[in-house]
Amino acid sequence: MGDVDAKFSQPLMRADTKSTLMDNTASGNSPGNSPADRRGSGQRPPRVDHGDLDMRIARDGTWFYRGSPIARPRLVKLFASVLRREDDGNYYLVTPVERGRVTVEDAPFLAVELTSEGSGPERRLSFRTNLDEIVAAGPDHRLRVEIGANGEPAPYILVRPGLEARLNRPVFYELVDMADAERGESGGPFGIWSGGMFFDLGDPEDS
Secondary structure (H helix, E strand, O other): OOOHHHHOOOHHHOHHHHHHHHHHHHHOOOOOOOHHHHOOOOOOOOOEEEEEEEEEEOOOOOEEEOOEEOOOHHHHHHHHHOEEEOOOOOEEEEOOOEEEEEEEOOOOEEEEEEEEEOOHHHOEEEEEEOOOOEEEOEOOEOEEEEEOOOOOEEEEEEEEOOEEEEEOHHHHHHHHHHHHHHHOOOOOOOEEEEOOEEEEOOOHHHO
């Protein structure tokens, strides 16, 4: 297929605009931090909206551009670093000067590994995403479980504001086993502690 990034035609997506993306990653997305501001203009340049970028994040976490998978992990991680979910509910790649809409089939990330330290209220659950980001469940990274249209539980953890990772099946089953062992015969709520918070995992019969 060749390097997908060499084929990007829109300014946000071209390989030769990596510096723009990296500037945003380093400085954040707040006013006054763009290169133009640092040159003393005092004004943030107008943001160009490229509309739909024809980019899709599949349910299994694979990123596609114009129907072809993006095979370079470093490029995917770069794009993920500027991914935002905005007030309209849509997902965008956002830099200080431009943005473009991305289609997300489920959640933008996938939790693929679970590490547990401690037990009960002292437990700390850490999740590794498919892009190697580590997130510890707690007040700032909440776990939630909803029931999908097919009647199966759909578990998620918040990675960054507006951006979640769906727990893959092995990770969720591991979490359920921990919760089941911890509850024992008490008959109390079915859930798990992490970071000083108790997270309800729903009906164990649905898991």
